[in-house]
Every structure is written in C-alpha cells, then in structure tokens.
Amino acid sequence: MIEFRSVSKQFPDGTLAVDDFSLTIPSHRTTVLVGSSGSGKTTLLRMINRMVDPTSGAIEIDDVDIASLEPVKLRRSIGYVMQNSGLLPHRKVVDNVATVPLLRGVPRKTARADALALLDTVGLDRALADRYPSQLSGGQQQRVGVARGLAVNPNILLMDEPFGAVDPIVRAELQQELIRLQTELGKTVVFVTHDVDEAFLLGDQVVILQEGGRIAQIGSPADILANPANDFVASFVGADRGKRALHVERSDGRDVLVDSDGRLAGVLVGDAVPGQARVTP
Amino acid sequence: MNWAWTNLDLIWDRTIDHLILSVPPIILSFVIALPLGWLANRYRLSRGVILTASGLLYAIPSFPMFIVLPALVGTTLRSPLNLVIALTIYGVALMVRVVADGLASVDVDVQRSAVAVGFSTWTNFWQVELPLAGPVLLAGLRVVAVSTVSLATVGAVIGAQSLGSLFTDGFQRGIQAEIIAGIVATVLLALLLDGALVAAGRIALPWTRLRKTSKVETAT
Ligand SMILES: Nc1ncnc2c1ncn2[C@@H]1O[C@H](COP(=O)(O)OP(=O)(O)OP(=O)(O)O)[C@@H](O)[C@H]1O
Ligand SMILES: [Mg+2]
Numbered sequence: 001m002i003e004f005r006s007v008s009k010q011f012p013d014g015t016l017a018v019d020d021f022s023l024t025i026p027s028h029r030t031t032v033l034v035g036s037s038g039s040g041k042t043t044l045l046r047m048i049n050r051m052v053d054p055t056s057g058a059i060e061i062d063d064v065d066i067a068s069l070e071p072v073k074l075r076r077s078i079g080y081v082m083q084n085s086g087l088l089p090h091r092k093v094v095d096n097v098a099t100v101p102l103l104r105g106v107p108r109k110t111a112r113a114d115a116l117a118l119l120d121t122v123g124l125d126r127a128l129a130d131r132y133p134s135q136l137s138g139g140q141q142q143r144v145g146v147a148r149g150l151a152v153n154p155n156i157l158l159m160d161e162p163f164g165a166v167d168p169i170v171r172a173e174l175q176q177e178l179i180r181l182q183t184e185l186g187k188t189v190v191f192v193t194h195d196v197d198e199a200f201l202l203g204d205q206v207v208i209l210q211e212g213g214r215i216a217q218i219g220s221p222a223d224i225l226a227n228p229a230n231d232f233v234a235s236f237v238g239a240d241r242g243k244r245a246l247h248v249e250r251s252d253g254r255d256v257l258v259d260s261d262g263r264l265a266g267v268l269v270g271d272a273v274p275g276q277a278r279v280t281p
Numbered sequence: 282m283n284w285a286w287t288n289l290d291l292i293w294d295r296t297i298d299h300l301i302l303s304v305p306p307i308i309l310s311f312v313i314a315l316p317l318g319w320l321a322n323r324y325r326l327s328r329g330v331i332l333t334a335s336g337l338l339y340a341i342p343s344f345p346m347f348i349v350l351p352a353l354v355g356t357t358l359r360s361p362l363n364l365v366i367a368l369t370i371y372g373v374a375l376m377v378r379v380v381a382d383g384l385a386s387v388d389v390d391v392q393r394s395a396v397a398v399g400f401s402t403w404t405n406f407w408q409v410e411l412p413l414a415g416p417v418l419l420a421g422l423r424v425v426a427v428s429t430v431s432l433a434t435v436g437a438v439i440g441a442q443s444l445g446s447l448f449t450d451g452f453q454r455g456i457q458a459e460i461i462a463g464i465v466a467t468v469l470l471a472l473l474l475d476g477a478l479v480a481a482g483r484i485a486l487p488w489t490r491l492r493k494t495s496k497v498e499t500a501t
Contacts, residue, residue, distance in 0.1 A: 046397075049397060051393075051396065051397055072399055072400075072401045073399075075396070075397060075398060075399035076398070076399030080394070080397045080398050082394055082397070084390065086390060086391065086393070086394025086395075086397070086398075087394075088391065088395065088409060089388075089391065089413070089488060090412045090413055090415075090486070090488045091488075099398060100398050100399055103398075103399055103400065103404060104399075132488045132491055134488075134491055135491060148398070
C-alpha cells in the first residue's frame with residue numbers, strides 16, 4: 001500500500017506542482033492517475049521512488065516513511081517504465097533487462113538467464129535479445145522497458161505514459177498485454193496517462209487530477225462514469241458527449257444504443273435491467 | 282634511402298624512445314581530464330573556472346614551459362620527465378573540454394531513466410555517461426594522440442631522445458635522408474596510434490556502428 005499524506009511539491013522556480021495531495025494506493029491493484037498536461041502526474045509518480053522529494057507531507061510504502069529510505073536502494077526495488085522506454089542505447093536488449101539485478105549484485109549469468117525468461121513474459125522473441133534498442137520498433141522497445149521494470153520482481157511498478165509514443169494499434173496490443181500480465185502478477189501498479197480510455201481500461205482505481213494535483217474524483221471506472229462528481233469530471237471523461245453518451249432507440253423491435261453524434265454504438269442484449277445491460281460493439 | 286636501410290636499428294630505437302615519451306602523456310591526460318571534465322560539466326561555476334584554466338594551459342609556449350618546469354617540479358633540466366609532464370599538460374588542456382562536452386552530449390532522458398531505475402552517481406558515471414560520451418571522447422583522444430606524437434619531437438632539443446633526434450642530428454651533420462626518415466617515422470607513428478585508437482573504439486563502442494535502417498524490417 002502506498003499512502004500520500006498531505007503531500008505538496010513546490011519546485012525551486014516557484015511552481016506549485018502538487019498542492020496538499022492525499023491518496024491511498026491499494027496493493028496488487030492498478031491505480032491510474034489521469035489528468036491533462038501539467039496536472040502533476042509525473043511529479044506524483046516520481047515522488048514514489050524519490051526522484052522528487054516533497055516539500056511537505058509524507059509518503060509511506062507499507063507504513064514506512066520513504067523519506068527514511070536510501071533513494072538509490074529504494075529505486076532498485078521499484079519497477080519504473082517511462083515513455084520512449086528510457087533504455088540504455090549502448091546495451092543489448094538482454095543487458096538492459098538485466099540492468100537492475102546486476103546493480104543489485106545478482107551474478108551475471110543468473111541475471112541474463114532471468115532476463116531471457118522475462119522476454120518471454122512480455123511477449124518478445126528471444127531472438128531480439130542481442131539487438132540494441134535502436135534496432136527495435138517503438139512497441140518492442142516499450143516491451144523491453146516493461147521487462148526491465150519487472151526484472152527485480154518488484155512489488156511496485158510505476159509507469160509514466162508508457163504507451164504514449166506508439167501507434168494506436170500497438171498501444172491497444174500493449175494495453176492488453178499489461179492486463180494479462182497484471183492478472184498473472186498482481187503488482188501494485190501506478191500508471192500515469194492523459195488518455196481517459198486508457199485509464200478506464202487499465203485502472204481498478206482511477207484518480208482524475210486537475211492542475212496542482214488536485215483530485216477531482218477517485219473511483220472505479222464505472223463509478224466515475226455513472227456518477228461524475230462535477231462538470232469538470234463529466235466533461236473530462238466525456239460522459240456528456242460522443243461515444244460515452246449513449247441512449248436507447250428502438251429499431252425493428254430491438255433496442256439499439258446510439259451515441260450523441262447519432263452513430264450506432266451497439267445493440268442491447270438481454271433485458272435492460274440496470275446493472276445487467278451489456279453492450280456488444 | 283640507403284641511410285635508412287643501414288640505420289634501421291637507430292630508427293627503431295628512436296621510435297621506441299618516442300613511444301615511451303608520448304604514450305604515457307596520452308593516457309595520463311585522459312585520466313586526469315576525466316574528473317576535471319566531469320566537474321566542469323556538473324556545476325556551472327566549476328565549468329567556467331576549469332575550462333578557462335585549461336584553455337590558458339594550452340596557451341603556454343613550450344620553450345618557457347621546459348625551462349620553468351624543472352624548477353617547479355624539481356626535475357633536472359635535461360630529464361625526459363620534463364617532456365612527459367609538459368605533453369601531459371597540453372593533453373589535459375585539450376581533453377578537459379572534450380570530456381565536458383562529451384558528458385554534456387549524453388541524452389538527458391537516458392540519464393534520468395538510469396537514475397530512476399537505481400544507478401547511483403558513481404555507477405551512472407562509469408556505466409552510462411562515460412560509455413555514451415565515448416564517441417566524443419574518442420574523437421578528442423585521437424587529436425591528443427596525434428598532437429602528442431608530433432610535439433614529442435621537440436624533446437630532442439631539450440635532451441630527450443626521440444624521433445626528433447633524427448632531425449637535429451640530420452641537420453647538424455647535413456644528412457638529408459636522416460631528416461626525412463625522422464619525419465616519415467613520426468608521421469607513421471602518429472597514424473599507427475590513431476589507427477589503434479580507432480580499432481579500440483570499434484571494440485569498446487560496438488553500438489555506434491549499427492545500421493539505423495533496421496527499424497524498418499522489425500514490427501511488433
Ligand atoms: N523540475 C521542475 N522544475 C520546475 N517546474 C517543474 C519541474 N517539473 C515539473 N514542473 C512543473 O510542475 C507542473 C507539473 O508537472 P508534471 O510533469 O508533474 O505534469 P504532468 O501531469 O506529468 O504533465 P504531462 O502530462 O505533460 O506529462 C508543471 O507545471 C510543470 O511545469
Ligand atoms: Mg508527465
């Protein structure tokens with residue numbers, strides 16, 4: 001469990017990136033921080049592995065105040081995946097994955113063997129192990145990034161817009177892969193994105209942020225969609241328009257769902273009992 | 282050319298002398314420039330001070346340096362050590378800027394992600410910054426190597442045996458072939474060291490010679 005207690009961060013230039021932020025991030029679940037650019041998502045994430053230290057407030061991991069932990073050691077125990085993979089360009093794929101175990105003193109042979117096994121886990125061909133990152137596609141690089149994040153078998157995996165720089169098809173693939181991995185591994189994932197669809201797809205708990213890291217709403221995707229806390233949330237998640245604002249129309253004796261642009265979104269199957277409606281695209 | 286054939290032994294000996302005078306300064310200047318360049322790159326204040334100071338070192342004319350050095354470091358006036366020290370100073374003067382620029386050329390995102398996964402300042406320097414600065418360092422080292430080999434010829438004037446001794450001797454005794462042999466051997470030696478550095482770079486920096494086109498043939 002990760003606990004933010006009244007955390008604020010003011011950068012030396014005066015920017016108040018995070019203002020009195022409190023949040024409990026449950027273990028073995030995916031929590032998604034979503035918000036527009038500059039809302040403080042990256043700052044919040046980087047506070048968890050002490051890349052950024054709060055100006056006030058405290059962060060606890062399993063009831064231990066992380067301010068009392070040695071930053072380098074803490075970072076080696078937490079998986080970190082970022083946009084553009086952040087891989088070391090001068091190391092082969094397998095060595096990139098083995099990076100943190102090697103830093104922690106795992107023997108080279110073991111670390112490399114584990115790294116190869118991790119390539120399987122993230123769905124990469126072992127034949128890519130001896131390539132350099134620049135010889136991979138963007139999607140493959142992100143997979144290597146995920147494998148590196150998992151290499152020390154961390155309890156916590158921090159992901160900062162990991163799929164932000166790949167094309168939509170590859171992104172969808174990577175998202176499905178992450179869902180599969182998460183069912184198998186049950187890590188405490190903190191995932192940052194500004195894509196609401198991605199947040200709803202991946203998050204068990206979704207945190208909608210406004211600037212200054214102010215929480216507009218916390219809840220499961222269904223909660224948020226069903227009961228947006230305010231107009232900001234409603235408009236941010238698009239509950240009031242487009243493909244998320246569906247209404248039922250009767251056609252040929254069946255109920256079909258139509259979005260706010262008049263486009264057919266699906267057909268209602270089973271009875272239209274609240275809580276049991278399913279939409280088939 | 283007859284002179285060269287009959288004096289191969291002499292040319293060989295002077296070549297070895299020349300190597301002994303020039304290789305240590307090349308290595309030393311790299312080793313000394315590393316921490317200085319790191320400091321220069323790390324803090325704005327130290328950058329100004331260190332780069333200006335090392336630039337000034339390079340401006341010291343060599344003859345006054347040879348006269349002042351023995352007094353400063355306590356060597357005798359004709360010790361070959363003077364030359365080694367002087368060449369090291371010139372090498373450092375060049376290399377400090379190269380190291381600072383090389384470290385500055387390393388992608389900030391890569392460094393940041395290295396820190397995020399748990400590299401300490403120390404491991405980050407040796408395992409990330411230094412290798413990634415490699416191409417720039419190598420280019421600088423090649424300049425230092427060639428200029429050191431050529432500067433080492435002045436050793437002859439202050440009593441350190443080197444390929445330069447072939448020129449001075451050739452001039453004094455009017456043997457043109459000896460002068461030419463000295464020049465040719467110096468150039469060859471410079472080329473040889475340069476080639477060795479390039480070869481070492483190919484081995485140490487394998488990722489720098491990738492075909493960047495391979496992105497096309499791979500898909501997720
Ligand atoms: N090192 C820094 N120094 C000064 N200001 C900073 C620094 N890092 C971030 N900020 C500021 O803090 C605020 C929050 O930045 P942050 O990077 O956390 O936003 P974000 O939600 O991750 O945005 P994005 O979606 O664009 O990545 C922004 O106003 C940003 O300009
Ligand atoms: Mg960000």
